[in-house]
Amino acid sequence: MKVLIVDDNPKALAIAKARLKKEMLEILCVEDGKRCVEIARKEKPDLICWMWTCRIYPVLKCVRP
Incomplete structure (x- = not known):
């Protein structure tokens, strides 16, 4: 399993x-x-794990199918 942190x-x-x-x-x-x-x-x-304080919304818009 590959995990992106x-x-x-x-x-x-x-x-x-x-x-x-x-x-x-695999990290x-x-x-x-x-x-x-x-x-x-x-x-x-x-799986993508991120710190909850990071601004992730623009990232989600890019990686969602």
């Missing part, structure tokens, strides 16, 4: 990545919405 806090990204790697998941990490759209289109992750 979006958070503007590098420390939080590192913690999430380390934890999820233990679950044998992709980005720090902003623009990069999230690029990676989501290219990599087609099964």
